[in-house]
Amino acid sequence: MLTNLETLSLHKNTLKGHIPVSLGNLSKLGYLRVDDNKLSGSIPLELETLYNLVKVNMSFNFLTG
Template sequence: MGIGGTNPPHIGNLSYLSYFNITSNTFHGHLPSELARFHRLNVVDFGVNNFGGDVPAWFGNLPKLQYLRLRNNSFMVSVPASIGNISTLESLDLSYNFLEGRVLEEIGYPPKLKKLFMGV
């Protein structure tokens, strides 16, 4: 849609969302911690933007998350171990970022994980 900028903290007021897709825009900066309030989220697709910093640990607190797509951003460092706490996670796409480390050793093996994308 060609929208961009940073995500304002008050976006956390949309806590009823179950599907959040802002792929292929020009968002940048860090993901605000207020997004951790989205306890109903099943799908997160923040792919093809320019988010940076660390992959937020609060993703591990989203109890219904099935699909997490963060591809084509500027996330750095390693994947937080809390991602392994998402017992409903089926698909994790972290490709085309600047991540380091050994993902499966860091997050473990989420029981329902069927797809893991880590391309560069």
């Protein structure tokens, strides 16, 4: 499992679709970078439970919320 993941950087990968709700299960995640992709839909509310998350970049996508 990826439950110990602290950094997730997937910028400029031409990712499409929604941000998975399951990212909210990564309780140790402190850095999330998914900018410059083609992600769409709303930002999952489950990300609000990531208390270690200090840096997030979701710019240059088609996200709402």
